[in-house]
Amino acid sequence: MVGRSIRGCPCSVWKTFLLCAVILVWSVSGSVLVLSKRSRGGEAMSLPKVAANYTPLTPLGFLERSAFVYGSRTSVIYGDVRYTWAQTYERCRRMASALVKRGLSRGDIVSVVAPNVPCIYEAHFGVPMAGMVLNAINIRLDARMTAFFLEHSKTKALIVDEEFFPLIDEALGILSSKLGSIEMPLLVVAEEGQGGIDRQKHGGFAAALARGAIEYESFLSEGDPAFVWAPPADEWDSIALGYTSGTTSSPKGVLLSHRGAYVAALSNLLVWEVPIGAVYLWTLPLFHCNGWCYSWGIAAHAGTNVCLRHVTATGIYNAIRKYGVTHFCGAPVVLNMLINSPVSERAPMSHTIHVMTAGAAPPAIVLSKMEEQGFRVTHTYGLTETFGPSTICAWKPEWDSLPVADRARLNSRQGVRYVGLEGLDVVDLKSMVPVPADGATLGEVVMRGNMVMKGYLNNPKATEESFQGGWYHSGDIAVKHPDGYIEIKDRAKDIIISGGENISSLEVESILYRHPGILEASVVARPDEQWGETPCAFITPNGKVPITEADVIQFCRKELPHYMVPRSVVFGPLPKTATGKIQKHVLRTKAKALGNLNKNPRSRM
Numbered sequence: 001m002v003g004r005s006i007r008g009c010p011c012s013v014w015k016t017f018l019l020c021a022v023i024l025v026w027s028v029s030g031s032v033l034v035l036s037k038r039s040r041g042g043e044a045m046s047l048p049k050v051a052a053n054y055t056p057l058t059p060l061g062f063l064e065r066s067a068f069v070y071g072s073r074t075s076v077i078y079g080d081v082r083y084t085w086a087q088t089y090e091r092c093r094r095m096a097s098a099l100v101k102r103g104l105s106r107g108d109i110v111s112v113v114a115p116n117v118p119c120i121y122e123a124h125f126g127v128p129m130a131g132m133v134l135n136a137i138n139i140r141l142d143a144r145m146t147a148f149f150l151e152h153s154k155t156k157a158l159i160v161d162e163e164f165f166p167l168i169d170e171a172l173g174i175l176s177s178k179l180g181s182i183e184m185p186l187l188v189v190a191e192e193g194q195g196g197i198d199r200q201k202h203g204g205f206a207a208a209l210a211r212g213a214i215e216y217e218s219f220l221s222e223g224d225p226a227f228v229w230a231p232p233a234d235e236w237d238s239i240a241l242g243y244t245s246g247t248t249s250s251p252k253g254v255l256l257s258h259r260g261a262y263v264a265a266l267s268n269l270l271v272w273e274v275p276i277g278a279v280y281l282w283t284l285p286l287f288h289c290n291g292w293c294y295s296w297g298i299a300a301h302a303g304t305n306v307c308l309r310h311v312t313a314t315g316i317y318n319a320i321r322k323y324g325v326t327h328f329c330g331a332p333v334v335l336n337m338l339i340n341s342p343v344s345e346r347a348p349m350s351h352t353i354h355v356m357t358a359g360a361a362p363p364a365i366v367l368s369k370m371e372e373q374g375f376r377v378t379h380t381y382g383l384t385e386t387f388g389p390s391t392i393c394a395w396k397p398e399w400d401s402l403p404v405a406d407r408a409r410l411n412s413r414q415g416v417r418y419v420g421l422e423g424l425d426v427v428d429l430k431s432m433v434p435v436p437a438d439g440a441t442l443g444e445v446v447m448r449g450n451m452v453m454k455g456y457l458n459n460p461k462a463t464e465e466s467f468q469g470g471w472y473h474s475g476d477i478a479v480k481h482p483d484g485y486i487e488i489k490d491r492a493k494d495i496i497i498s499g500g501e502n503i504s505s506l507e508v509e510s511i512l513y514r515h516p517g518i519l520e521a522s523v524v525a526r527p528d529e530q531w532g533e534t535p536c537a538f539i540t541p542n543g544k545v546p547i548t549e550a551d552v553i554q555f556c557r558k559e560l561p562h563y564m565v566p567r568s569v570v571f572g573p574l575p576k577t578a579t580g581k582i583q584k585h586v587l588r589t590k591a592k593a594l595g596n597l598n599k600n601p602r603s604r605m
Ligand SMILES: Nc1ncnc2c1ncn2[C@@H]1O[C@H](COP(=O)(O)OP(=O)(O)OP(=O)(O)O)[C@@H](O)[C@H]1O
Pocket: 244, 245, 246, 247, 248, 249, 250, 251, 252, 357, 358, 359, 360, 361, 362, 379, 380, 381, 382, 383, 384, 385, 414, 474, 475, 476, 488, 491, 579, 581
């Protein structure tokens, strides 16, 4: 029937033709649509970002929320000074507003030179709330280096604690004599106010005012307490600039994004299980990597920031007693200071005190002594370039039942990636192939993801080099254990190569720390005609047990293969960076100055 009607009627032919054409067009356009949807990931993936569902990530909103939800809780304590979260929010908005009123613009760098006191905490919010970039400068640098940072960062405003104004004055003097004349940054000076410094000796406050600085509280009062701040236009905008410690080379200016700071701050709370309302003691300098992003993190959980101008064992134990501190961070040098403090000074541990350590490798013995004292130590590892800690030695419940020394040994490893870091590996230095998880093969630690810096300020070469092959290169040498945990063996520059064998200076140091007469130890390479290099130990005795070079060598011989035993020992204080890291490059220079060591070349074997 159908066939006959088609043959018998030309109209039907046309109809059929048209029908076929429609079907063809429909199916082709359909497939195009399907293809294009597939290439975009389908309907489920193609919905756009709109104002209702997308705002640039920034940690600044943590403060606004805590002021709203926990407005009357204590946010900051410094001596007699106490603020609530509502007050801190207001003070930070005032700061942002005052900076804008003084003519600074979006993207300008505002530097802060202060120990852990309220003004530097407030600057972590106030400066970026004005769309500006915070540069917290290390207070232990000399005037020459400080001048370099001010010039390199093109600082437009400088908030300085009165104790450090003499340093700034000198730094600005260096700049103006170097450059002829300089456009003076806006100077704001914060008064100490708590009797924590000898004002006669420092005289910084009066000198700063005489130089035209405005007093910090007056500066805040210029600002609008209801200033309407806006989140960054783009989460990739910079929130902070931070210079590396300069442990191995000249410091580089690391730029950090709002997005990364948000991810790092929340990751920190998660991995360390920081509860709402934690009492956080500022032992870690806020100028060091923005206090590992706890500056912003503590605001997210409306904790209390206890400020500490001078970090001493007495200061820490007093704060524990007085404020019920629950958490603090510190480099191993701070832990060492605590375990070596007189027993009479120590605070009774009525609750668990959580300590996060990073910045250098904590010797296992230090970890076990901290544990014996009742501290719960979480070991993390990271760099200024990764917003501070970005790996954690994640604790396993099955380790609980192990002897204390085994627990400390496991915990002294640098561990696994943070929840906010997308990639972590140890790779061969040349081929970039991941090393086997055998706990022995050395490679470089590489990282990637949202907790990696934007790059170095005005240093495209260093930025490019550090991001080679799609990974951030840490310059740290490590092994990967069968359980996937990484363990740092040395910095690439610190490894000692003796007779073709790699010696991890950290391994030798961890043995030295077990000696009852040693307070601190650091091991570097000393030139040696026969072996190329041999280990040279620099030691600070603790004064409890007499100790000689022969004792040290003898002690190490019992614990280490002979080629790893220090051939020379030097006693004295160790040079450190502001963050308490031992400056091995200074020790290497000293070891080099000792000359070639080759008294008895075969004796080590
Ligand atoms: N838990 C840790 N164990 C061992 N080393 C650590 C640990 N945490 C940090 N480090 C060391 O600290 C380095 C990062 O330090 P930071 O970013 O403060 O500047 P710096 O590296 O000391 O200075 P510079 O890069 O100028 O030499 C790491 O590369 C690593 O060598």
